[in-house]
Amino acid sequence: MSIFELANPKRFMQVSAVFLPWIAAAAAVTLAAGLVLGFAVPPDYQQGTTVRIMFLHVPAAWTAMMAYGLMAVASAIGLINRHPLADVAAKAAAPLGAVFTALGLVTGSLWGKPMWGAWWVWDGRLTSFLLLLFLYLGYIALGGAIEDENRSARACAILAIVGAVNLPIIEFSVDWWTTLHQGESILRKGGPLIAPVFLWPLFLMALGYTLLFFALWLVRIRTEIVNRRARTLTMARAT
Amino acid sequence: MTFSLDVEDLSCIRGQRALFRGLRFSVDAGRAVSLQGANGAGKTSLLRLLAGFLMPASGTIRLRTDGGDIEHAEDRGKFVGWFGHQDAVKPQLAVREQLAFFARLYGSGRNPDEAMRTFGLLPLAELPGQYLSAGQKRRLALARLQLCARPLWLLDEPLAALDTAGKKLVAQTIVAHCACGGIVVAATHEALGVACETLLLGDG
Amino acid sequence: MTSFLALLFRDIRLAVRAGGGAALALAFFAAVVTLVPLGVGADLRLLSRIAGGVLWVAAVLAALLSLDRLFQADYEDGSLDLIVLSPLQLEATAVAKIGAHWLATGLPLTALSALLAVLFDLSQAGTGALVLSLLIGTPAVSAIGAIGAALTLSIRRGGLILPLIVLPLLAPAVIFGSGAVLAAQDGLASGALYLLTAFSLLCVLLSPFAVAASVRLNLAT
Numbered sequence: 001m002s003i004f005e006l007a008n009p010k011r012f013m014q015v016s017a018v019f020l021p022w023i024a025a026a027a028a029v030t031l032a033a034g035l036v037l038g039f040a041v042p043p044d045y046q047q048g049t050t051v052r053i054m055f056l057h058v059p060a061a062w063t064a065m066m067a068y069g070l071m072a073v074a075s076a077i078g079l080i081n082r083h084p085l086a087d088v089a090a091k092a093a094a095p096l097g098a099v100f101t102a103l104g105l106v107t108g109s110l111w112g113k114p115m116w117g118a119w120w121v122w123d124g125r126l127t128s129f130l131l132l133l134f135l136y137l138g139y140i141a142l143g144g145a146i147e148d149e150n151r152s153a154r155a156c157a158i159l160a161i162v163g164a165v166n167l168p169i170i171e172f173s174v175d176w177w178t179t180l181h182q183g184e185s186i187l188r189k190g191g192p193l194i195a196p197v198f199l200w201p202l203f204l205m206a207l208g209y210t211l212l213f214f215a216l217w218l219v220r221i222r223t224e225i226v227n228r229r230a231r232t233l234t235m236a237r238a239t
Numbered sequence: 240m241t242f243s244l245d246v247e248d249l250s251c252i253r254g255q256r257a258l259f260r261g262l263r264f265s266v267d268a269g270r271a272v273s274l275q276g277a278n279g280a281g282k283t284s285l286l287r288l289l290a291g292f293l294m295p296a297s298g299t300i301r302l303r304t305d306g307g308d309i310e311h312a313e314d315r316g317k318f319v320g321w322f323g324h325q326d327a328v329k330p331q332l333a334v335r336e337q338l339a340f341f342a343r344l345y346g347s348g349r350n351p352d353e354a355m356r357t358f359g360l361l362p363l364a365e366l367p368g369q370y371l372s373a374g375q376k377r378r379l380a381l382a383r384l385q386l387c388a389r390p391l392w393l394l395d396e397p398l399a400a401l402d403t404a405g406k407k408l409v410a411q412t413i414v415a416h417c418a419c420g421g422i423v424v425a426a427t428h429e430a431l432g433v434a435c436e437t438l439l440l441g442d443g
Numbered sequence: 444m445t446s447f448l449a450l451l452f453r454d455i456r457l458a459v460r461a462g463g464g465a466a467l468a469l470a471f472f473a474a475v476v477t478l479v480p481l482g483v484g485a486d487l488r489l490l491s492r493i494a495g496g497v498l499w500v501a502a503v504l505a506a507l508l509s510l511d512r513l514f515q516a517d518y519e520d521g522s523l524d525l526i527v528l529s530p531l532q533l534e535a536t537a538v539a540k541i542g543a544h545w546l547a548t549g550l551p552l553t554a555l556s557a558l559l560a561v562l563f564d565l566s567q568a569g570t571g572a573l574v575l576s577l578l579i580g581t582p583a584v585s586a587i588g589a590i591g592a593a594l595t596l597s598i599r600r601g602g603l604i605l606p607l608i609v610l611p612l613l614a615p616a617v618i619f620g621s622g623a624v625l626a627a628q629d630g631l632a633s634g635a636l637y638l639l640t641a642f643s644l645l646c647v648l649l650s651p652f653a654v655a656a657s658v659r660l661n662l663a664t
Contacts, residue, residue: 131611138608145598154660155594159608162590162653166612173615180622292662316528325521331460343449344529
């Protein structure tokens with residue numbers, strides 16, 4: 001079965017119905033295992049027990065970035081192939097990406113308080129993620145403001161692609177900016193130097209977050225497809 | 240010179256609704272078509288399809304010219320003289336400025352003053368658009384249409400907001416354009432006042 | 444080329460006439476910048492420290508203020524249909540519109556910034572860097588802003604969504620621009636102006652394609 005057969009909404013509904021429960025269950029298991037392992041590791045000698053926030057923070061940030069990438073890819077496919085399923089997928093990813101970004105910001109802030117003594121520090125990574133959150137919000141606002149379904153999807157697709165081109169530049173500029181204004185910080189690229197004991201829970205949590213994202217994404221795509229079908233049927237009955 | 244418009248199997252779907260299917264007609268150089276139909280029958284949509292703004296759900300729109308057949312929407316647009324139901328008059332610009340701008344934008348080489356004389360706008364030449372009446376704005380739009388010097392005219396309700404003299408002017412302009420080998424497709428509720436074929440949209 | 448210049452001059456003319464955005468943007472720029480010392484106090488040492496950032500942020504906001512009508516005005520009165528059908532390629536139309544906005548707004552803002560820098564006791568080196576960075580960076584503001592303006596041209600409250608879309612994308616311009624001012628004040632070599640030039644070039648080169656695509660899709664309904 002090729003990927004293009006999946007692009008047929010009917011086929012997609014059948015296949016996703018089979019996979020969805022398994023992905024959701026896998027997400028629950030890995031997240032539970034990750035959390036248990038995360039609490040089992042010994043506290044860090046420098047950061048103490050607050051280091052455990054890393055298991056919530058780093059995967060959230062990572063998932064938020066991945067969501068934007070997937071959204072941009074789906075947008076490009078929707079724009080070039082004019083495929084409604086790709087449009088739906090891109091649109092469905094945006095609120096999820098925004099939530100994961102917000103989660104990354106909140107956990108980063110919670111981590112910052114004991115580390116720096118302030119809820120917010122203009123650290124390079126946190127600043128990038130704040131800008132990423134605004135990119136997501138702009139995308140969601142644009143999609144909501146344009147009533148025509150097709151037009152809305154294509155306008156959002158252009159914005160997502162422009163954003164994807166710009167995102168690495170924003171990241172770079174923010175990194176440059178932090179070196180101009182202050183020294184190194186704890187949440188530097190790649191996180192703090194990670195002791196091997198932390199790697200397992202971090203890996204499990206990253207996998208869990210990713211699976212969770214995919215499960216929620218599938219649910220949102222399926223909901224949107226069902227909604228559209230319902231709308232079409234209602235309109236057909238009215239005429 | 241050969242010039243004609245051929246439409247084959249044209250279908251238009253807006254939202255979830257099919258406005259028309261399998262539409263087929265052809266117009267030769269020097270002919271005018273009056274496009275009729277109830278509100279919502281798709282008159283404006285058909286004009287926007289012909290102009291290349293909209294993409295048809297199926298079918299082809301072909302222009303036969305000396306330089307070969309032209310199907311691609313954006314290439315087709317370069318032959319279109321557009322007269323929409325909006326006047327596209329800028330309140331801040333004087334009548335002459337507006338016309339001179341479009342003559343230069345379209346590179347037609349026609350003289351704005353002559354067009355203003357033809358359409359009785361010469362006394363208003365220096366007046367900013369905001370002071371024009373609805374009828375005067377329509378005449379400005381007509382003058383612009385002539386200035387742009389395009390062979391395929393697409394007119395959306397050209398008679399709206401015009402008095403009897405204005406309607407006569409529209410008819411004369413259409414006749415003159417056809418006499419030069421141009422094509423006119425006009426969506427309208429009332430009789431155009433010129434010899435033309437009629438295309439009825441909807442039901443039929 | 445005649446078509447291109449015709450559109451460029453017509454847009455500039457519309458911008459500088461009464462009701463156009465150019466003068467408003469300048470007045471807005473001056474008013475916002477004047478409010479800052481009222482908010483943070485009259486300490487000239489502090490003010491000269493934040494001058495680059497304040498002037499850059501205010502200039503970006505002022506430029507955005509006049510951007511939302513860039514395509515919307517022509518869309519609402521039907522002019523955009525006529526412009527799209529003209530011999531000018533849509534990408535070239537985008538360049539003309541961006542150019543006109545920069546000439547009518549970005550360039551005057553840059554000139555005014557030199558005057559407003561006096562209010563902040565910005566050093567000579569700092570003022571030079573400010574003017575140069577705005578000169579290099581405001582085309583990027585016009586170019587990125589034009590994408591937002593084209594995307595929102597059919598939205599009635601588009602002016603409210605436009606900043607949300609555009610501002611995060613302009614973060615690099617603000618960072619490099621104000622960074623250049625700060626570095627010049629401290630007598631440091633920062634390379635910010637080179638980075639700003641690269642960013643600006645990239646925006647100006649790529650945005651006409653995004654703008655043209657956005658206009659196309661908005662007319663196709």
